Amino acid sequence: MKTEPIVAPPTTPPSDPVVKGLTPRQVKHARQRRALARFWAQFRQNRMGMVGLVILLIFIAMAIFSIFADKGRLDPTIATSGPRLAGPSMQYPLGTNRTGISVLSLVVEGSRISLFVGLTAALISMILGTTIGMWAGYKGAVTDGVLMRVTDAFLVLPWLAFAIVMAAVLGQSLWMIIFIIGVTSWAGTARLVRAQVLSVKERTYIERSRALGASDFHVVSKHVTPNLMPVIFANTILTIAIAILSESALAFLGLGDPTSKSWGTVIDEAFSAGALTLHAWWWLLAPSLCIVLVVLAFTMIGFAMDEIVNPRIRER
Amino acid sequence: MGTQRYLLSKLGQLFLTLLIVLTIAFLLFRVLLPGDPVTTYLRSSGARYTPEQVEQLRHDWGLDVPIFPDQYIDFMTDSLTFNFGVSTTIVPGVSVSQLFWERMGKSLILIVTSTLAAIAIGIVLGIKGGWKRRGRLDNSSMGVSMVLYAMPEFVLGMILILLFANVVHWFPSGQYESHGVTYTGTAHLVDVGRHMVLPWLTLTLAYMGEFYLVMRSSLLDVLGEEYIALARAKGVREKFVLRRHAVPNALLPTITLVALSFGFILGGVLTVELVFSYPGVGLFSVDALQARDFAVLQATFMISVIAVLVANLIADLTYGYLDPRVRTA
Numbered sequence: 001m002k003t004e005p006i007v008a009p010p011t012t013p014p015s016d017p018v019v020k021g022l023t024p025r026q027v028k029h030a031r032q033r034r035a036l037a038r039f040w041a042q043f044r045q046n047r048m049g050m051v052g053l054v055i056l057l058i059f060i061a062m063a064i065f066s067i068f069a070d071k072g073r074l075d076p077t078i079a080t081s082g083p084r085l086a087g088p089s090m091q092y093p094l095g096t097n098r099t100g101i102s103v104l105s106l107v108v109e110g111s112r113i114s115l116f117v118g119l120t121a122a123l124i125s126m127i128l129g130t131t132i133g134m135w136a137g138y139k140g141a142v143t144d145g146v147l148m149r150v151t152d153a154f155l156v157l158p159w160l161a162f163a164i165v166m167a168a169v170l171g172q173s174l175w176m177i178i179f180i181i182g183v184t185s186w187a188g189t190a191r192l193v194r195a196q197v198l199s200v201k202e203r204t205y206i207e208r209s210r211a212l213g214a215s216d217f218h219v220v221s222k223h224v225t226p227n228l229m230p231v232i233f234a235n236t237i238l239t240i241a242i243a244i245l246s247e248s249a250l251a252f253l254g255l256g257d258p259t260s261k262s263w264g265t266v267i268d269e270a271f272s273a274g275a276l277t278l279h280a281w282w283w284l285l286a287p288s289l290c291i292v293l294v295v296l297a298f299t300m301i302g303f304a305m306d307e308i309v310n311p312r313i314r315e316r
Numbered sequence: 317m318g319t320q321r322y323l324l325s326k327l328g329q330l331f332l333t334l335l336i337v338l339t340i341a342f343l344l345f346r347v348l349l350p351g352d353p354v355t356t357y358l359r360s361s362g363a364r365y366t367p368e369q370v371e372q373l374r375h376d377w378g379l380d381v382p383i384f385p386d387q388y389i390d391f392m393t394d395s396l397t398f399n400f401g402v403s404t405t406i407v408p409g410v411s412v413s414q415l416f417w418e419r420m421g422k423s424l425i426l427i428v429t430s431t432l433a434a435i436a437i438g439i440v441l442g443i444k445g446g447w448k449r450r451g452r453l454d455n456s457s458m459g460v461s462m463v464l465y466a467m468p469e470f471v472l473g474m475i476l477i478l479l480f481a482n483v484v485h486w487f488p489s490g491q492y493e494s495h496g497v498t499y500t501g502t503a504h505l506v507d508v509g510r511h512m513v514l515p516w517l518t519l520t521l522a523y524m525g526e527f528y529l530v531m532r533s534s535l536l537d538v539l540g541e542e543y544i545a546l547a548r549a550k551g552v553r554e555k556f557v558l559r560r561h562a563v564p565n566a567l568l569p570t571i572t573l574v575a576l577s578f579g580f581i582l583g584g585v586l587t588v589e590l591v592f593s594y595p596g597v598g599l600f601s602v603d604a605l606q607a608r609d610f611a612v613l614q615a616t617f618m619i620s621v622i623a624v625l626v627a628n629l630i631a632d633l634t635y636g637y638l639d640p641r642v643r644t645a
Contacts, residue, residue, distance in 0.1 A: 152329065153336035155576065156628055158620035160583025164605050165341075165617050169349050241466070248468050249587055253602060271474070271591070276489065281478050288471040295466035 039230075042308045049304025055297035059290070063112040069105070085280050095282035098273050103286045106266050110287055113262040114294070117178055118244035124182025125243070126236045129189025130228075136190070137197030138220060148194070154187035160249060167255045174257040181246045189235055193228060200227050230309040238302035241295045248291050263287035319636075322643040326632045330625055334396075337621050342391045345614050346383060353404050353610065354379065361408035377401060400615040405607040406600075412615045416597060422492060423596030426512065427585055430519035435574060437520070438527025439567070445528065446535035446566075447558055457528055464525030469584040473518040473591035480514060487513050490593040515592045522584055523577070530573045535566040568639055575631030579624045 022030070043049050082100035086092060094103040136147035166180045200206070201224065209219055250256065251264025252271070261269075270283040354374050358365055365373065374380050378390045394400065400412035407415065445454035464472070481489035488494070488511050499507045538544065539562055547561045548554075589598030597616070604612035636642050 149329070149332050150336060153333045153340075156333060156579060156621075156624050157337060158579035158582045158617075158624050160580075160586055161601075161617045161620040164586075164601075165344055165613055168605055168608060168610070168613060169344050245466075245468055249470070249583065252468070252470050252587055253590070254606060267471070271470075276474060276477055276482070279482060281482075284474055284478075288468075288474070291471065292463065292467050296462060299462060299466055 039308060043304060046304040046307065048300045052297040052300030052304065055293055056301065059111055059115065059294050059297070062108055063115050066108045066112045069108060071109075085278060085283075088282055094286045095280070097270065097280075097283050103266075103283055106261070107263065107286050107290055110261055110263040110266050111290065111294075113174070113260045114244055114247060114264070114291070117174065117181070117247045117262060118240045118294075118298075121178045121181035121185070121243040121247070122236050122240040124178065125186040125239050126189060126232065128182065129186035130193050130232055132186070133190035133193025134197050134220060134224065134228075137194035138201060138216070138224065144194075147190075151187045151190045151194075154184070155191070157184065159184045159246070163246070163250060164253060164255060167250060172255045172257060174260050177247060177250060177255065177257065180250075181243050185239060185242060185246065189232070189239065192235055193232065196228050196231055197224060200224055230305075234302055234305035234309050237298055237305060241298035241302065244291065244295055244298070263291050318643045322636050323633075326629065326636070330629055334621075334625060338392055338395055341395070341614065341617060341621075342388055345610060346387060346391060349610060352379075353377065356608075357402075357404040357408055360405040395614075395618045398615075398618075400618070401611050403604075403609055404611050405609040406604055406612060412611050415600065415612070416615055416619065419595065419597045419600050422594070423585060423589070423598060426515060426519065426589075426594070426596065427581065430516050431523065431578075431581055433516075433520045434523040435527055438524045439531045439570065441524075442528045442531025443535060443558070443563055443566075446532040446539070447562075449536065454532070458532075461525035461528045464521055465529065467522070468587070469518060469522045470587040470591045472522055473515065473588050476514050476518055477591070487511075489514070490591075492595050511594075515588055515594050518588050518591075519581070519584060522588075523581060526577060527570075527574065531566065531570050534569050535562060537569075538562050538566040541565075564638075568635060571631050571635055571638075575627045578627040579620070582620045582623065 082092060082096045082102060084096060084100045085098055086096045086100075088095045092102045092104065094107060096102055097106065132147055132151065136144045136151070163180050163184055166183075167177065170176055170180070206219060206223055209223055214222075247256075247262060248264030248267070251262050252268045254268060254272075256262055256265035256268060258265070264287075266287040267284060270280065270287075275281070275283045354370060354377065357373075358370070371380070378387060381387060381390075398413055402408070403410050403412055403415060441453075441457050445451075445457045448454055477489045480486045490511070492511055493499075493504070493508050494511075544557060544561055547557050552561070585596070586598040586601060588594070589596050590602045593599065597619075601612065601616040603609075604616070
């Protein structure tokens with residue numbers, strides 16, 4: 001991923017020990033493995049990033065567990081044996097809701113939905129933002145002008161007003177919510193990617209590749225994209241945090257999918273049922289705390305990765 | 317010359333952005349929206365209209381002309397002149413602009429005071445934190461800011477209600493004023509003020525963290541610049557290095573970022589007004605969403621867009637005024 005040539009010039013001894021007797025592809029893979037190992041070694045030193053990673057792994061385990069958990073306990077139409085609106089106890093560690101369902105089960109089920117929406121929406125946002133940013137930065141001229149005006153428009157769109165209008169017009173299934181969050185959050189990524197492309201495309205190895213007859217597609221996919229991957233990845237992690245927050249706000253306004261309840265939907269139900277006046281704090285706080293912890297975990301990991309990827313920040 | 321061109325290019329960009337956003341809004345409200353607003357209006361108002369009267373209404377609302385270009389042009393001019401027609405489901409037949417006008421003041425006072433407070437506190441703390449990086453103040457502010465950033469506004473609001481209205485009864489949990497009692501003069505002001513404390517605190521705390529992070533990182537960027545090293549080498553006292561050389565330059569990018577986050581603040585106001593049943597534009601919009609009153613939602617959307625665009629224009633102009641390099645470039 002560095003600017004060093006794939007095969008060292010014959011006059012100097014090979015600076016890279018893995019180069020000897022390997023095909024270019026093997027050399028590339030060996031370098032990628034080493035870069036990853038180096039990244040992990042740096043990340044492990046970062047306390048904030050590691051704390052975030054541990055929190056995140058706990059919630060991922062929770063989400064995986066929820067796939068196999070017994071769904072019957074979440075169905076209010078099946079008579080639930082639990083007491084209604086009971087506070088935390090040994091049997092119900094996070095209390096119960098108005099229909100006697102354990103809040104712990106609601107939160108475990110919600111972890112899968114919230115994480116799924118966050119990850120998928122961030123993925124859509126990343127693909128949109130990277131494609132548009134790269135296209136604008138690489139092509140330049142009129143293409144750049146047009147794409148950047150559209151990006152600016154999306155950047156200033158008051159996102160919640162835009163999102164509720166879209167959800168009200170287009171419907172509020174889980175996939176529609178994912179699509180809406182993806183479509184409203186790509187602009188920042190596009191600007192970042194464009195700025196990076198502008199600096200990368202002037203480097204000499206791009207010029208060299210072009211002189212050897214490489215097509216635009218080859219240059220972008222083999223030389224520009226790999227160079228941007230670390231920055232894009234760190235940015236995507238931060239986008240996941242924003243996507244989870246966005247989903248919770250939409251769900252709180254009643255725009256969640258009633259058939260797959262995220263943490264936001266649980267908060268909405270509790271709030272609408274008057275949990276505040278009923279003093280049923282556990283019903284509100286359990287899902288809220290989950291949102292805060294997961295968003296915090298992604299933010300911490302994102303900040304840590306930014307520090308490693310972006311040497312300008314590291315120097316501080 | 318440079319100044320004029322800068323102004324013109326900024327205004328041109330604003331116009332283009334507005335054109336793009338209005339086109340998206342037109343697609344959503346006029347092309348993709350299922351159902352017919354006249355039918356919805358008649359159903360919810362309960363009025364009995366003869367077919368001729370229905371046709372007349374359709375004509376009055378400009379729905380009997382081709383969708384493009386006639387309706388598109390009408391949509392543009394109506395949006396820019398704040399002519400949003402009448403509400404279709406919440407309060408059928410009442411002018412949307414009037415409904416917004418009645419509620420605007422209550423929201424504005426909340427948004428303006430809390431945003432200014434958040435900016436002021438965030439920036440002051442950000443300067444102190446960035447200056448003594450990894451110091452005690454910086455570490456604790458950093459932790460608090462990250463938690464506040466990770467917390468949805470409505471969650472923060474509910475936590476404050478649980479603490480200050482349920483556990484200790486210091487402040488009311490919602491509404492704009494007490495019902496059942498009529499206060500006059502100062503007593504009324506105090507009553508309204510007490511109701512406003514918790515929503516105000518929620519919005520201030522929610523955005524303070526973000527502005528802290530922005531200001532801190534901007535100051536850290538500036539402190540790495542060579543002109544700071546030069547100022548120190550010249551023997552400028554540390555106090556003045558910060559005040560005269562670092563802070564003014566670090567404030568510049570912060571202006572743009574604060575303006576960009578204005579769109580998020582408006583979204584936050586929507587959920588916070590719902591949590592506190594605060595009768596402003598936000599709560600009204602949530603009601604409109606639940607009643608699927610698209611005339612009102614369209615107004616919410618357009619007013620937010622225009623507010624954000626104006627905020628960004630002001631930021632751009634301030635930036636250009638403070639930093640001559642931007643004007644001449």
